[in-house]
Amino acid sequence: MKSITAIIFMLIPLVVSAMPIDERDVARILDRLDRELVLADTYINSRISHIDSMKARLSDESLPVGERLDLMYGLGESYNVYRVDSALTYYTQGYELSSRSGLDSVAARFALKRATFLPLLLYISRGQAVMDSISSTALPEGLRAEYFDAQRQMNNYISNFFVDFPDTYEHYRGREYEMQQELLEVLDKESPRYKLNLAEHKYYSKELAGARNVLIGLLEEIDELNPLYARACHMLSDIAKAVDDRNGHVYYLALSAISDTRCATLEVSSLQELGQLLYDRHDVKRAHDYLSRALSNAVDCRVSLRMIQSAQALPIIETAHKAQIQSFRERIFIVIGILGVLLIALFVTLRLVYKNNMIQHRMSRRLEEANKAKDVYITQFLNLCSSYMDKLNQFNKMVNRKITAGKGEDLLKLTKSGKFVEEQSKEFYEIFDDAFLHIYPTFVSDVNKLLLPDRQLVMRDGEKLNTDLRILALMRLGIEDTSRIAQMLNYSVFTIYTYRNKFKARAIDRETFESSVMKIRSVS
Numbered sequence: 001m002k003s004i005t006a007i008i009f010m011l012i013p014l015v016v017s018a019m020p021i022d023e024r025d026v027a028r029i030l031d032r033l034d035r036e037l038v039l040a041d042t043y044i045n046s047r048i049s050h051i052d053s054m055k056a057r058l059s060d061e062s063l064p065v066g067e068r069l070d071l072m073y074g075l076g077e078s079y080n081v082y083r084v085d086s087a088l089t090y091y092t093q094g095y096e097l098s099s100r101s102g103l104d105s106v107a108a109r110f111a112l113k114r115a116t117f118l119p120l121l122l123y124i125s126r127g128q129a130v131m132d133s134i135s136s137t138a139l140p141e142g143l144r145a146e147y148f149d150a151q152r153q154m155n156n157y158i159s160n161f162f163v164d165f166p167d168t169y170e171h172y173r174g175r176e177y178e179m180q181q182e183l184l185e186v187l188d189k190e191s192p193r194y195k196l197n198l199a200e201h202k203y204y205s206k207e208l209a210g211a212r213n214v215l216i217g218l219l220e221e222i223d224e225l226n227p228l229y230a231r232a233c234h235m236l237s238d239i240a241k242a243v244d245d246r247n248g249h250v251y252y253l254a255l256s257a258i259s260d261t262r263c264a265t266l267e268v269s270s271l272q273e274l275g276q277l278l279y280d281r282h283d284v285k286r287a288h289d290y291l292s293r294a295l296s297n298a299v300d301c302r303v304s305l306r307m308i309q310s311a312q313a314l315p316i317i318e319t320a321h322k323a324q325i326q327s328f329r330e331r332i333f334i335v336i337g338i339l340g341v342l343l344i345a346l347f348v349t350l351r352l353v354y355k356n357n358m359i360q361h362r363m364s365r366r367l368e369e370a371n372k373a374k375d376v377y378i379t380q381f382l383n384l385c386s387s388y389m390d391k392l393n394q395f396n397k398m399v400n401r402k403i404t405a406g407k408g409e410d411l412l413k414l415t416k417s418g419k420f421v422e423e424q425s426k427e428f429y430e431i432f433d434d435a436f437l438h439i440y441p442t443f444v445s446d447v448n449k450l451l452l453p454d455r456q457l458v459m460r461d462g463e464k465l466n467t468d469l470r471i472l473a474l475m476r477l478g479i480e481d482t483s484r485i486a487q488m489l490n491y492s493v494f495t496i497y498t499y500r501n502k503f504k505a506r507a508i509d510r511e512t513f514e515s516s517v518m519k520i521r522s523v524s
Contacts, residue, residue, distance in 0.1 A: 021247040029254040030286065033274075036261045037293060044082075047264035051078050065101050069094055076113055081227070081265040083300065084120050091117070105140050112143070112150040119157040127154055148183035152176050152197075177204055192218060196228050200235060208239050215239075230259035234270050250277060257290075266297040425490050433464040436473045446520045447472060450513055455506035467491075471499050472517050480514075 057063070058071045072094035079087035095110035111134055118127030131154060136147050159172035180201050187194040195218045202211035215232045222229050233256035240248030256270035275290030340347070437443060447469065448456040457468065465473060467489070474485050486496045500514075507513035 021245070021251045023247060026247050026250050026254075029251050029258075033254045033258050033261075034286075036258050037289075040261050040264075040293075043262055043264040044266075047078065047082055051075065051082075054078070065097065065103075069098055069103070069106055072097070073110070073113075076110075080113070080117055081263070083266070084117055088114060088117055088121070105143060108134055108139060109143060109146060112146055116150045116154050116157075119154060119161070124158055124161065127158075145183060145186045148179050148186065149193075149197075151179035152183055155179060173204075177201070180204075192222055192226070192228050195221075196232055196235075199232070203235060203239060208242055212236065212239050224255075224259045224262055226259075227263060227265070230256045230263070230265065230270065233259060237270075237273075246281075250274065250281070253277065266300055271297070429465070429470065432470070432473075436477075437464055440473075440476065440520060443473065443476070443520060444469065447517065450508060450516050451506050452508055468499060468503065471496060472503070475514065476517055476520060 054071050054075050058068065058075070063071075072090045076087045076090040076094065079090065091110050091113040095107050095114060098104075098106040098110060111130055115127045115131035115134070118124070118130065131151065134147065136144065139147055155172045155176040159169050159176065162168040162172065180197055183197055184194065184201060187197065195214055199211045199214035199218065202208075202214065215236050218232050219229065222232075233252045237249050237252035237256065240246075240252060253270050253274040257274055259265075260270055271290050272294035275287045275294060278284075278290065279287035440446075444457065444459065444465075451457070457466070459466070470489060471485055474488060479485055479488070482496045482500070483493050485491075486493045489496070504510045504513050509516070
């Protein structure tokens, strides 16, 4: 008997591999998966449109309770593979409404759905409690299949959280196996659901060839847009893995991922497993892309289990991907280095020519600026000298006239009153202000930038510079001696000293204020 069993298990790989899948088949199916992933947003938008349509109908308050419950259940079904938390919201609303309406069998149906999907959000104990509150014997005949299927699926989800704890994992897998046995007793033997669960049951029982035959037959009955298609392909990939058919393992995982993508199913594991598998096959770019998409899907779907599984593998793939990119960069640098060696002589020559041209250009520009500044200074200086020579000549003539006319007292009164000096000072200020602001046109605003916001200078209408600014202007021109400034502006030394201290008190930085004034640029 043992020898017969051994022979059967030896023949299993041969039977399962009756139609071998080669590397070209794998390449074609991966290329197709890549194209489908590009269209993923289109498929998701289609699902969203369908969901929005049902939501719009549900918003009609005049709908009968039966229709409202149907819409809530439909929304839960549309959401449970796309956004689990939203699915639970509608299952909960449906449960509460059906309970209030006394529709116990409908409420039980919603409760089964809640219990199924709660573990995906890490509410394992709550999901089990909800499931335990439902008696299978009290359910109508039509709900018994849904009850056993919900038990099977819930235990499957929970077992996946405990893969690192063998005893707990086997406990929940055992429960899943038992519930599937019960499910097979109540399902229609000709239905796709029965065939899928039968194949899965055979797989768990190590009847790999029988499971594969059932699944191949099932794929001939249903298309890729049937949610069962992805499960069937995923199971076929597990069978291929069990018999060490590496190409088949990749091929059927890709088919499962294609079906999930076309159905806009985000609560999936195929793409994540495929990413890890391709990493082992050194297809690092695809592995990185698939795992990144799987993690993004898990986040969008709010499925904690998938987030954990994808996140565990992603750092490894990320490291490999960076290493691959670094390798590409190194190759590029080598090519650039070779080109650099070939062109080094030309580069050095052009660099020297460019550098000399830039030096000459800067020198020419500085010389031009220096000439402009020189012209401005000379012009303003000549204007100022000319003006004072003219005033001195006029004053000399007036003194001669007064003395000749014997009006010495008038001359004494004129000089004693200080009016003449005041008038000349005023005119000096006007000429000085014009000359200085021509050379330093932004002087007032530049000084204000050095002062506190609430202590800045405000010029009166028509005023160019005031006494404060003239002191700073003379300092900027290099006249820093207080006595010289006092002499030029016709003020006492103490007054000039007081003005300078007041300015420092108004400055943002008292210590560097005067040195900052000296750095104000002239016209370029």
